[in-house]
Structures are given as C-alpha cells and as structure tokens.
Amino acid sequence: MAEEEKVRAFLAIDPPEAVLKKIAAIQEALRKNIHGSISWVRPQGIHLTLKFFGDIGRKDIGEISRLVSGHAAASRELKLDVQGLGVFPNSRRPRVLWIGVGGDVVRLIDLQHAIDRGLEACGFKREERPFRAPLTQAPIKKPPGRAGIDKKKYEKGPE
Secondary structure, eight states: OOOOOOOEEEEEEOOOOOHHHHHHHHHHHHHOOOOOOEEEOGGOOOEEEEEEEEEEEEHHHHHHHHHHHHHHHHSSOEOOOOOOOOEESSSTTTOOOEEEESSHHHHHHHHHHHHHHHHTTTOOOOOOOOOOOOOEEEEEEEESSTTTTOOOHSSSSOO
C-alpha cells in the first residue's frame, strides 16, 4: 500500500485590501529607515496564522475545512487593523520584523482557541504557547545594526 501524500499546511486569515494598503505604506516608510539584508514580504503574501499544522495528509484537509467553516459561520465579522511594530526575538538580535494587530483581538483569540480545541478533538496537537497575532513583514538575514530600529518601539512582542 502506498503512503499517503503529505502537504505542508497552516490555517490563516487574509487581511482585507484596506489593511494590505496600510501595510504597503508602512513597509515603504520602513524601507527608508531600516537597512540590511532584509527580505520584505509582499503585502499580498501577508496573512494572520491561526494554526500551523506542518505536514498533514490530504485526507485531513476536508475535516479541517468542515471544522473551520462551522466556526467561521458561527462567528461575527472581525474588525482588525494594524497596530504597532516589533522584532523577534529582540532589538539586539532582530530576526523578524512584524506589524501588530489591533481591533477585535479578544474575539480573534477566542476564535483561534475554539478552532484549536476543535482540531484537538480531531487528533491535532493543541498549541501550548499563547496565541500571538503578528503579521510578519520581513525575515532579517543580516541584522541592520541599531540605525532604524528604535529599542523602545520594537522590544516588546505582540500582546
């Protein structure tokens, strides 16, 4: 019997066009102030990851889809916006530049937890770390020195 084909998968929310336009404007301003070996993510490629699955079987996609569709149908529309900037892990060794999410964040967290609980009942491991909602802007290959990264602005991760 042949082994089932695996796919690398994650569950994410695509930001609306208005948010993507704000992100593009923020990126443009940041590019003028932050230099180094930085790979900027195109705004159209930015998403809000709710769950990373890793490699899963194709048969799991239908089950995940049904569960998520049920939660999405039962949920009111989320009003989210961009809020704040930061780097992981810290400003001394920045590796990822992110933009934070504001707005209906409590409802977003509740939705993510409900989906995670439902997925756990389907056999997917529940995330042990607290849910964070940053939008990755740029993996930083070679840190840019201190110029352009204000420690006070970037030290704290997303709430």
